[in-house]
Amino acid sequence: MYLNKVTGWKKSISIWMIFAILSVIIQSPQIFSKGYVLGVDSIFHMNRIYETMMQLKTGEFNYFISLFSYQQSARIVNAFYGPGMSYILGALLLLLGSWVKFQLVTSFLVNIIGAYGVYRIAKKLSMRDSLAILSGAIYMSTYFVASWNIAGSFTGIGNMLIPYVMYYGIGMLVDKKHNFSVLGLGLSMGVLLQTHVFSSLLATLVLLPCVIYAFIKTTLKKEFLFKMLFSIGIAILLSLNVWLGMFYLLKDNQLLQTVPLDLLKNAVYFLPEKGNGQANIGIVLSSLFFFQVINLIINWKNINNTIKILMTTGSIFLLVSSRFFPWSIFSKLFPALESFLQFPSRLIIVPTILLLVTFEYTCKYLKKEMVLVVLGIATFFSISIAQDRVMSRMTEWNSENVLASPNKKPSNISAKELRNIIRSSDLGKILDVVRKGTSDYLPLKEPLSNQDFELFDPYSKYWEYVINPNPNFEKKVSDGDIIVSWESGDEEIINVPIFKYEDTVIKDLSSGKNISVRTTDIGTIQLNANEVSAIRISYPIPLTIKISIFISGITFIICLSYTIINQVKKNI
Numbered sequence: 001m002y003l004n005k006v007t008g009w010k011k012s013i014s015i016w017m018i019f020a021i022l023s024v025i026i027q028s029p030q031i032f033s034k035g036y037v038l039g040v041d042s043i044f045h046m047n048r049i050y051e052t053m054m055q056l057k058t059g060e061f062n063y064f065i066s067l068f069s070y071q072q073s074a075r076i077v078n079a080f081y082g083p084g085m086s087y088i089l090g091a092l093l094l095l096l097g098s099w100v101k102f103q104l105v106t107s108f109l110v111n112i113i114g115a116y117g118v119y120r121i122a123k124k125l126s127m128r129d130s131l132a133i134l135s136g137a138i139y140m141s142t143y144f145v146a147s148w149n150i151a152g153s154f155t156g157i158g159n160m161l162i163p164y165v166m167y168y169g170i171g172m173l174v175d176k177k178h179n180f181s182v183l184g185l186g187l188s189m190g191v192l193l194q195t196h197v198f199s200s201l202l203a204t205l206v207l208l209p210c211v212i213y214a215f216i217k218t219t220l221k222k223e224f225l226f227k228m229l230f231s232i233g234i235a236i237l238l239s240l241n242v243w244l245g246m247f248y249l250l251k252d253n254q255l256l257q258t259v260p261l262d263l264l265k266n267a268v269y270f271l272p273e274k275g276n277g278q279a280n281i282g283i284v285l286s287s288l289f290f291f292q293v294i295n296l297i298i299n300w301k302n303i304n305n306t307i308k309i310l311m312t313t314g315s316i317f318l319l320v321s322s323r324f325f326p327w328s329i330f331s332k333l334f335p336a337l338e339s340f341l342q343f344p345s346r347l348i349i350v351p352t353i354l355l356l357v358t359f360e361y362t363c364k365y366l367k368k369e370m371v372l373v374v375l376g377i378a379t380f381f382s383i384s385i386a387q388d389r390v391m392s393r394m395t396e397w398n399s400e401n402v403l404a405s406p407n408k409k410p411s412n413i414s415a416k417e418l419r420n421i422i423r424s425s426d427l428g429k430i431l432d433v434v435r436k437g438t439s440d441y442l443p444l445k446e447p448l449s450n451q452d453f454e455l456f457d458p459y460s461k462y463w464e465y466v467i468n469p470n471p472n473f474e475k476k477v478s479d480g481d482i483i484v485s486w487e488s489g490d491e492e493i494i495n496v497p498i499f500k501y502e503d504t505v506i507k508d509l510s511s512g513k514n515i516s517v518r519t520t521d522i523g524t525i526q527l528n529a530n531e532v533s534a535i536r537i538s539y540p541i542p543l544t545i546k547i548s549i550f551i552s553g554i555t556f557i558i559c560l561s562y563t564i565i566n567q568v569k570k571n572i
Contacts, residue, residue, distance in 0.1 A: 008570075015116065015119060015133065016112060016116060018133055018137075019111070019112040019115040019116060019119075019133075019136060019137070019140065020108075020112055022111075022115070022137050022140060022141075022383060023107075023108050023111035023112050023115075023140065024108070025383060025387060026111065026140070026141060026146075026383060026386045026387050026390060027104065027107060027108060027111075027149070027390060028387065028390075029387065029390045029391040029393075029394045030103075030104065030107075030149075030390050030393070030394055031104065033394045033397060033398065034100060034423070035100070035393075035394050035397035035398070035419075036099055036100045036103055036397065036422045036423070037103065037149060037150060037151075037152070037390075037393040037394075037397070037404050038152070038402075038403045038404055038407060038422070038430075038434065039150060039151035039152035039153070039393075039404045039407070040151050040152065040153075040404070040406060040407065041151055041152040041153045041154070042151075042152030042404075042407075043152075043407075043431070043434055043435070043436045043438075044152075044436065044438045044440075045152055045154055046099070046152070046430070046431060047066070047069035047070050047077070047431055048069065048077055048078055048081065048086050049086060049089045049090050049093055049102075050068065050069050050090075050093070050427060050428060050431060051066050051067065051068050051069035051070075051077075051078060051086075051090070052078065052086045052087045052089070052090025052091075053090035053091070053093040053094045053427065054067070054068035054069075054090075054428075055067065055068070055087075055090070056087070056090055056091055056094055057094055058477070060477045060478075060479070060480055061480055062480045062481075062539055062541070063078075063079060063083070063241075063245070063541050063545060063549065064076050064079050064245075064249075064501075064539045064541065065482070065499075065501075065504070065537070065539045066078070067477045067480070067482055068428070068477065069431065070466075071435075071466050071467060071470045071497055072470075072475040072477075072482055073466050073470075073497050073498055073499050073524075074482055074498050074499050074500075074504060074537045074539070075441075075442070075499045076249065076441060076499075076501060077440070077441060079245040079246075079249065080245070080246065080249070080440075080441050081154070082154065082157075082194060082195045082196055082197070083194065083241060083242060083245065084191075084194025084195065084239075084241075084242075084552070084556075085157065085194055085195040085196075089106065092105065092106065093427065097425055097427075098423065098424075098425060098427075099422055099423075099427060099430065100422065100423055103149065106148065107146075107148060107149035109160075110145060110148050110149070110156055110157060110160045111140045111145065111146075112140070113160050113161075114136075114139060114140055114145045114159060114160040114161075114163065115136035115137060115139055115140035116136060117136075117139075117160070117161070117162075117163030117164045117167065118135050118136045118139040118163050118353055118356065118357065119132045119133060119135065119136035120163070120164075120167050121163055121166060121167050121170055121353065121357045122135045122136070122356075122357045124167060124170055124171055124174055125170065125174065125306075125307075125357055125358070125361070127357065127360050128360065128368075128372075130372055131359070131360050131371065131372065131375055132357075134372075134375045134376060134378075134379045135356045135357055135359065135375070137379045137382070137383065138284075138285075138288075138356060138375075138378060138379050138382045139163075139352060139353065139356060140386075141379075141382040141383045141385065141386035142281075142285065142352055142382070142386075143278055143281070143389070144156065144159050144278060144346075144348060144349050144352060145159050145160065146386055146389060146390075147159075147278060148160075149390070150389055150390070150393060150404075151404070153278075154196055155196065155198070155199070155346060157195055157196060158192065158195055158196030158198065158199025158200075158202075159199065159349050161188070161191060161192045161195055161196075161199065162192065162199055162202065162203050162206075162349060162353070163353055164188040164191075164192075165185070165188045165189050165192055165200075165203040165206075165207065166203060166206055166207070166353060166354075167184075167188070168180050168181055168184050168185040168188065168207075169185075169206060169207040169210035169211065170210065170306075170310065172210050172211065172213075172214035173210055173213060173214060173305075173306040173309060173310070174306060177218065177219075177220065178214035178215075178217055178218040178224065180214075180227070180231075182227045182230050182231045182234070183231075183234065183559060183562065183563065184563075185231040185234075185235075186230070186231040186232070186233070186234025186235045186238070186559070187234065187235075187238065187556075187559045187560070187563065189203065189204075189231070189235040189238075190234060190235040190236075190237070190238025190239050190552075190555075190556070190559075191238070191556075193235060193238065193239035193242055194238065194239055194242060194552075197242070198340075198346070202346070202347065202349070202350065205350075206313060206317075206350055206354075209309055209312075209313050210309065211228065213305070213309055215228075234555070234559065237551055237552065237555040238552055238555050238556055238559070239552060240548040240551050240552050241545065241548040241549045241551075241552045242552075243548075244544060244545055244548045245545060245548075248542065248544075248545060249501070252501075252502035252503065253443050253501050253502050254443065254444045254445070254446060254447055255441045255442065255443060255444065256439055256440065256441060256442040256443075256444050256448060256458055256522070257339040257340075257440075257448070257450075257453075258339050258340075258342060258440050259339070259342070259439075259453065260335070260338035260339045260342075260450035260453050261338055261339075261342045261343065262331075262338075263327035263328075263330065263331045263337060263338060263341065263342075263344055264323060264327040264328050264331070266278075266279060266342065266343040266344060266345055267279065267321060267322055267323045267325065267327055267343075267344040267345055268280075268281055268318075268321045268322040268323065268344070268345045268348050269322065269323050270286040270290075270322075271283075271286075278343060278345045278346070278348070279343075279345045281348060282385065284378050284381050284382050284385065285352065285382075287378075288355065288356070288359070288378060289318055289351055289355055292311060292314070292315075292355040292358065292359065292362055293315050293318070293355075295362035295363070296308075296311045296312070296315060296362065299362065303361065303362070304361075307358050307361045307362070310354045310357070310358050311354065311355065311358050311362070313350065313354055314350060314351040314353075314354030314355045314358070315351065315355075317347050317348070317350035317351050317354075318348070318350075318351040318355070320344065320347055321344050321345055321346070321347035321348040321350075321351070322344075325344070327344060335449075335450050335451075336450075338450050339450060359371070359375060397419070399415070400415050401415070402415050402418045402419055402422075403418075403434065407434070410433060410434065413433060418433065418434075421433055435467050437458070437459035437460065437461075437462035437463045437466075437467065438459070438462070439458035439459055439461075439462050439522065442458060442462075442499065442522045442523050443499060443500065443501045443502075443519075443522075443523035444521070444522070444523065445519070445521060445523075456521075458522055461520070461521065461522045462522065465495055465497060465520050465522060465524040466497040466524060467497075469495060469497050470497045472486060473485070473486045473496065473497060474486065478536075480538070481536050481537060481538040482498070482536070482537040482538075483509060483534065483535070483536050483537075484496060484498060484534065484535050484536075484537065485509070485533060485534035485535075486533060486534075487533070488529050488530065488533050489529065491529050492528065492529055492530070493518075493526050493527070493528065493529065494526065494527050494528075494529040495520065495524060495525075495526055496524065496525045496526070496527060496535070497524055498524060498525050498535075498537055499522075499523045499524055499525075500517060500519050500523055500524070500525045501523070501539070503539060503540065504537060504538075504539055505537070505538045505539065505540065506525065506535055506536070506537055507535060507536045507538070508532050508534075508535060509532075509534035509535055509536050510532075510534065512536075515527070515532065515535070
């Protein structure tokens with residue numbers, strides 16, 4: 001095989017090229033249709049990314065409040081949700097200038113980066129090149145990675161990066177002295193924290209058995225502990241703005257939780273079909289997973305400790321992610337999980353990685369050629385299914401609805417007009433046409449229990465207080481603040497579609513004086529209509545937050561520079 005004859009950067013480029021070709025095959029229906037998948041979570045994240053793009057484009061910055069997105073409502077989202085990655089994606093959107101190009105490029109990058117991450121893990125476990133590539137290809141084609149493209153789910157971005165953190169945990173098990181890269185572990189975790197906090201918590205849970213086993217086995221316990229603390233320190237410095245930003249907001253605000261969901265309903269189930277979502281994983285992965293679990297049980301005595309730990313961890317996460325786990329009981333004992341976890345099926349990413357990369361070890365009784373054939377067939381079907389998912393979305397794109405289900409096209413616009421708007425270089429126009437009342441992190445007056453969430457109905461309130469009245473107000477951005485003006489009517493009290501957090505400053509535009517306001521139950525402001533007709537909304541950034549952003553940025557530049565220099569030296 002050609003790959004066995006090349007090494008170093010030539011081999012790496014060859015692997016990247018293979019994954020690139022497979023990604024193009026998966027995305028080909030969208031490439032040829034020049035279409036866009038506006039999925040269930042797309043509008044929420046499009047607003048986030050549009051916000052950072054516009055801040056970069058105009059030079060009007062505010063780390064906390066949304067100046068250009070979410071109806072310019074001064075809502076806080078990005079400070080809570082992957083601030084570092086949101087600015088990277090904003091820069092990419094600014095560069096590409098089109099939502100269609102942005103989706104194609106980012107989906108392509110998610111595919112190949114995720115696949116290469118799994119390939120690296122497989123090679124760390126001494127898997128053959130052919131099987132390592134097939135493992136990466138299967139991972140690339142799963143719904144859990146494709147969810148960024150198919151549904152606009154940011155979990156897909158997190159799943160792209162999780163393998164790079166797991167790589168260093170597995171390295172601890174494989175190395176005879178249980179050594180690992182301090183910088184590699186710290187940098188990968190720091191980047192993941194700047195992307196998706198839930199994914200970083202999931203990666204931490206996977207690292208735990210690796211760290212515990214390596215610590216028990218190593219004879220250099222003090223050195224191991226020091227290196228681990230050093231890695232944690234790097235990760236904290238890289239994500240310092242994330243932690244301080246969350247602390248700063250949570251200490252003085254009562255924020256609305258994400259929508260609570262039925263955990264059992266959103267857990268993984270196994271059906272003999274192709275698999276069309278995060279919960280229904282389909283016949284290919286179901287077959288591979290159960291084959292691995294049965295192999296683990298039957299051949300327990302013949303499997304080495306490293307593979308036992310990885311396969312056992314994968315099997316436990318497979319159980320916990322599924323409907324076989326008593327989620328109905330757990331949701332009653334720990335109701336916060338309904339909002340924090342929402343989808344137990346998110347946990348399936350762990351067995352997907354661990355049971356794939358250990359496949360060769362559990363099949364030693366089979367001929368090498370047979371293992372290659374089995375994994376090759378699985379890859380073929382998996383890639384085909386992934387392509388079909390994109391094809392289905394393009395069927396919706398070309399339909400009268402245009403948008404991916406369950407979204408509904410606005411009735412006041414034609415399908416052709418909507419497609420043209422999405423393809424337009426006016427990136428903000430689609431956000432004015434397709435709107436959604438997603439209510440995450442809104443400022444409440446008092447805590448809201450999961451039981452009362454449906455009755456409270458924040459989605460409808462968002463439409464009532466923000467989306468519907470917003471056209472009646474003129475908003476513009478100046479010096480990182482939002483200026484809002486309106487024409488006075490007959491109302492005594494006017495509801496202004498602006499959110500008020502504890503440290504949001506609201507001033508009368510004409511006098512420059514602070515004004516006190518009442519707030520609705522979702523945190524939008526109410527004013528006496530006859531007293532003021534224009535206001536300035538600002539959100540001062542504390543010095544500690546500014547310093548934390550600077551420290552995170554400098555730490556990232558130093559770590560990345562050191563990593564690149566080291567890689568260049570190795571390949572010279």
